[in-house]
Amino acid sequence: MMLSIEGLCVSYGRLRVLTEVTLHVSQGEIVALIGANGAGKSTLLNAISGFLRPESGRILFKGTELSGLSPYEIVELGIAHVPEGRRVFPELTVMDNLLLGAYTKRARKRLKENLDFVFGLFPRLAERRFQIAKTLSGGEQQMLAIGRGLMSDPQVLLLDEVSLGLAPVVVNAIYLALKRIRERGIAVLFVEQSVKKSLEEADRAYLLEAGKVVLSGSCEELKAYPAIKEAYFGVCET
């Protein structure tokens, strides 16, 4: 197991957002985090990448305890977080955005290699490498954000709502890229609004509700679950 979370509890002040969350992601897996808005999915990702300090519980990455480390230290260890809303550096070029992705010492050693991989994954970025990031389309910005995350040479890639506001064609292209990222040996954990999409693209999934993991398993298993079918596909089992 690459990334292992045990009994994680996170609060915003007095408001408990995550309760006893346990999940794991292994190398060569694509795992989905599904749940309604406010269920705590983004909070979980932020806790993993170091922006939130958990109240209790453990976050282990290859045996190393992550909670308490600063975000930049966690990136250095090998976890990349592609945030909600893309958040590319708007005034910098595509190239600069990608180069900055390789800011850590470890990532700079494999800069050329990773850059080639990213351009191979998203040829559009190669075409527009000297364009200012804020002038890119939504889909291109998303690709850039993922590419930037990949430049940090991660072993775990966290993705927060990458399909938000994008056309289905673009979304498909991105999920295709995720498969190739998995082939490279990177473990992927993504948060996705669309349950249908999640179950199609991932190997396993965790369903989060009000900060608790209520369901987990392989996507095949989950697809058959009545609760999922009912709540999200609108199929009523009488």
Added chain:
Amino acid sequence: MMEPTPFLMGALLGGLYALLALGLSLVFGVMRIINVAHGDFVLLATYLAYALFTYAGVDPFLSLCLLVPAMFLFGFIVQRYLFSRFLLRSAEAALIVAFGMSLVIQNLHQILWSPMSRGLTTPYSLKALDLGQVFIPFTYLLDFLVSLGAMVALHAFLSKTFLGKAIRAASQDLKAAQMVGINYRTVFAVSFGIAMVTAAMAGICLGLTFPFNPQSGVSFLIIAFGVVIIGGLGSMIGTFLGGVILGVAQVVSAELLGSAAQMLVVYALVLLILALRPQGLFGVR
């Protein structure tokens, strides 16, 4: 038709004013705090250069060799151990602390140097270039060249080096910058250090060009702020042009209204731009 000299002098002075504003602009862009003590930090460099000049006979520009690393270290430490504590709290807290620092330094200067007006008078600071139509004091030209050099160097640093790009990234999206592994504390401290280096250069140039006293820091701050307001944030060209506009306004008004009132014109201009177009004339953000 007015003589061209004041306009040319104002433009040259504008370069210096842009340099003065660079530090303020950098700190504000990256950390979103207006360092109210900026002018006093600039003056600190001026007085240090004065001390080196008066007691050790070191030419002010030469003393840069010592002052640049010293001021960088000073800025790095002040940011890392003082201002950083307030960044996460509120902008107001940082303002109040900077205000306190400003007064501490002002008072320090008063004690060390007395309220008397002083100047860095080197052999060349009184010379002037007489090009027939125009009459340019040598120091104005020197100031302009130093400022230009500093701006070019800073621009190259920010656009070509990894650290420079990291600083720009941090000023555009701090959280995303942390997500690529940038330690924002280091970036902030380095930015502040660089800001102090430009402050040192500006301080020396100002000392060579104008008389100064312990209260001058406030005028420096207001000029720097004026440049940032007029030129807008996020653009070095904007800062440069802002400096030129302010410089010309000041010199021309000194010609027309006398030297005592020239700062009033600067203040009025700052307030006017704040009222009419607060994002500046060339602002990117």
Added chain:
Amino acid sequence: MRKAFDTLVLIFIWLGVCLVLPFLGIPPKVSLYLFLFFVYLALANSWNLLAGFSGLVSLCTSAFFGLAGYCLILLSLLKVPLWIGFIVGLISNCLLATLIAIPTFRLSGIYFSIGTLVIPEAMRIIFFLWRPIKGTVHGGGAGYMLVGKVGMQSVYLLSALVGILSVAVLYWIVNSEFGLGLAAIRDNQRTAEASGINVYTLKLRSFMISACIASVAGSTFYLYQGYIEPASAFNVKWTMIAMLSTVIGGIGTIKGPIVGSAFVTFLHFLLARYGTLSLMVQGLVLIAVMLLAPQGLVGLLGQRFWPKVLEDKH
């Protein structure tokens, strides 16, 4: 609730004692410091109303202070009764506040702060150049002397009135709908605007009231001092006093400025002999307080000795 009432009583007793003390026969030097305490209290409340309750960190307190002083003294030279000088000071400062608001209210608080920084400097230069009346004081500077004498006791009573009234005004505002609107603006201006609060008007009202408080403080002070000149009238030290008193006591509280002003007055008493060091020490104290106890003495005590923090803020 009982605990809060107890401290309120303590505060009133303290103020009452300060009010009455000079009449019970104490050395004039002590009365002087009590006088300064009330002036500082008013200044602190003037600043606190803006920074603590309206989200506006003002750096132009000294502009209002000095302008009031000039109105009083210049008009006295024209044989105008002193109380009219007070009123003219009030009106001028209201006008000044309105003018300052135009450029400075537009953007975020930082721009307000720097915009207000400019004003005292500008005033200093204006009053240095503009000499409407040919009266001068020592050394041909732009200074003027007050014409007319007021008894020390009357001046003292006036200062006490001004100080206590400033507390009352703040208390009244904080517990009114106006104060609620200000709190909304302080917390999040955009949201306040979206919920229909007329941000500009409320801020302007607050700014003008603050200017008025500083104005009467200034008039009272110069009534006592009897002499004014630009460099000290618009000196940053008045803003520092206002800021330090509030911060030490506790920004955004009612009791804060009272405790803080007492502290600052005492500090000035200690530093009386070391005039040149005064601002530096105050600056260092300001930084130290912000680092160690940013909620001020009131906040600190509230947490240490009473289970609930004294709720003056809403």
